[in-house]
Amino acid sequence: MTYDGLEIPANLLPDEWDVNDAIDADDPEKGRLVPAVEFRNVDLAFDDQVILSDVSFMVGRGETRFVLGGSGTGKSTVIKLVLGLIKPDAGQVFVEGEEITHLDDVELVRIRKKIGMVFQDGALFDSLSVYDNVAYRLHEARVPEDEVEHEVVRMLQFVNLEDAIDKMPIELSGGMRRRVGIARALVGNPSIILFDEPTAGLDPPTARTICELAIKLRDIEDVSSIFVTHEMNNLEYIGSEYAVLDREGNVHYELAGKTYCLINTKIMMLLKGDIWFTGREEELRASEDSYIRKFIRGK
Amino acid sequence: MNPITRFLFELQEITNLLWRAMKGLRKKPRYFPEIVNQMDAIGVGSVGIVVLTGFFTGGVLVLQAYPTLEYYGAQSNVGQGIAASLIRELGPVLSALMVAGRVGSAISAELGSMVVSQQIDAMRALGTSPVRKLVTPRVIALLVALPLLTITADIAGLIGGGLVAKQLFGLDINTYISSVRTGTNVNDIVAGMIKPIVFGGIIGLVSCYKGLSTTGGTVGVGLSTTQAVVSSSINIIIADFFLSKILQSALSSTLF
Numbered sequence: 001m002t003y004d005g006l007e008i009p010a011n012l013l014p015d016e017w018d019v020n021d022a023i024d025a026d027d028p029e030k031g032r033l034v035p036a037v038e039f040r041n042v043d044l045a046f047d048d049q050v051i052l053s054d055v056s057f058m059v060g061r062g063e064t065r066f067v068l069g070g071s072g073t074g075k076s077t078v079i080k081l082v083l084g085l086i087k088p089d090a091g092q093v094f095v096e097g098e099e100i101t102h103l104d105d106v107e108l109v110r111i112r113k114k115i116g117m118v119f120q121d122g123a124l125f126d127s128l129s130v131y132d133n134v135a136y137r138l139h140e141a142r143v144p145e146d147e148v149e150h151e152v153v154r155m156l157q158f159v160n161l162e163d164a165i166d167k168m169p170i171e172l173s174g175g176m177r178r179r180v181g182i183a184r185a186l187v188g189n190p191s192i193i194l195f196d197e198p199t200a201g202l203d204p205p206t207a208r209t210i211c212e213l214a215i216k217l218r219d220i221e222d223v224s225s226i227f228v229t230h231e232m233n234n235l236e237y238i239g240s241e242y243a244v245l246d247r248e249g250n251v252h253y254e255l256a257g258k259t260y261c262l263i264n265t266k267i268m269m270l271l272k273g274d275i276w277f278t279g280r281e282e283e284l285r286a287s288e289d290s291y292i293r294k295f296i297r298g299k
Numbered sequence: 300m301n302p303i304t305r306f307l308f309e310l311q312e313i314t315n316l317l318w319r320a321m322k323g324l325r326k327k328p329r330y331f332p333e334i335v336n337q338m339d340a341i342g343v344g345s346v347g348i349v350v351l352t353g354f355f356t357g358g359v360l361v362l363q364a365y366p367t368l369e370y371y372g373a374q375s376n377v378g379q380g381i382a383a384s385l386i387r388e389l390g391p392v393l394s395a396l397m398v399a400g401r402v403g404s405a406i407s408a409e410l411g412s413m414v415v416s417q418q419i420d421a422m423r424a425l426g427t428s429p430v431r432k433l434v435t436p437r438v439i440a441l442l443v444a445l446p447l448l449t450i451t452a453d454i455a456g457l458i459g460g461g462l463v464a465k466q467l468f469g470l471d472i473n474t475y476i477s478s479v480r481t482g483t484n485v486n487d488i489v490a491g492m493i494k495p496i497v498f499g500g501i502i503g504l505v506s507c508y509k510g511l512s513t514t515g516g517t518v519g520v521g522l523s524t525t526q527a528v529v530s531s532s533i534n535i536i537i538a539d540f541f542l543s544k545i546l547q548s549a550l551s552s553t554l555f
Contacts, residue, residue, distance in 0.1 A: 080420075117425075124418075
């Protein structure tokens, strides 16, 4: 089978991952063999329009997978398939080794607990305060209020928004809404985060802040993510920088190659329902393909 | 899609929504605080318009009926006619139409806005069923609140009729009350309570369905809000006819 343009030997790709074996194993590293997200030969069409055609790819543990492509190429559809918000016409979608394609909404709740989703405009609940938005998942799980408060403050500190705890979403700027959306997605320590164009329409410094959060999640929190975007500066930041902690616990961002190499970020470009490109940032920028050149340079 | 296919499709979807909303009651979480909030917003919030509607409808009924009854010397029976028409028909139907306008539009607009701003997707992504969290409480609140609002409208209508009869036509208030009591029987009250339960279900399900099926951004929200009110109102009036016929047959054979 071909994944990301690479031929994978059959003995390395079992029909179904044995999640329990991997997770319960004495060696915690063994669990990392199971991909965070996997698509196998996924087809999807809306009426006559083909959105995805025989798409297969894997997102490894701790990996960030960029999904690039123009409008209407099925980028956001990939994320909705991972969450089970829509079902593929054919093929299989796995989350941490478990096939979710045939699960109903009740069974999907268990899967969705492992996933955090950051929507394009934050998708905050207008009628709830920032506190209640971030605490939403915990309130639903009937967690005691003192624990909820502790977790909400911790998450808002992570996105540098602890001062906005009592505000309503309407009082927040676009960038703040996205950051609250990230904080909400992080509650419950999900192992996978899905970003759906989180920097669309934001000014460059705010977009940079969002990207730094994604880098921190990848390199410090070891979270796997799918980052859907069509903004090249997102790729420039996340695809070429990594986060390190100093002795005082402060986060620093360094360019790849300075001390370490960046191997946990891959790019996938969609076009006409197919995976048009997979590889690393420098390979994308060096590509001679006319569509990719046009996508990167605008002409 | 032709109109008949669309009607059948929507009927199927609304029936499916009803089934899922009722299933939401069987398992936890049940969102009782949300049901109470909705009862407050829908029930308490609609008391004002329902009282005004009932009061002036009762008043205008007496205003129109009294001169004719006086011509035949039957003006002392005015309360009988008012009570029958208010409790059987006008109370339930007018209350339902007012609530459809006020609450149905609000439900559809709120859910529609949540759809277009991806809040419904966010809710599902956070592991909550939007039907259980949003639809079930609203439908239950309407099933409980609309009969109570109808009683309020009936009482306000009878008071309005009484005031007009006394102040404008000089009818003795005791004669009016006695005539109202003569004109009210258990069949009317039972029929007048069953109807708003059905109407509440219609408003809740149609408005939630229209809201959740919103497409096309803010323009779509406006469209689904209009459709929710129009569709609820038409369905209430059509259902009223069939309910009246069914209740007439059923109640006359079982009660009194």
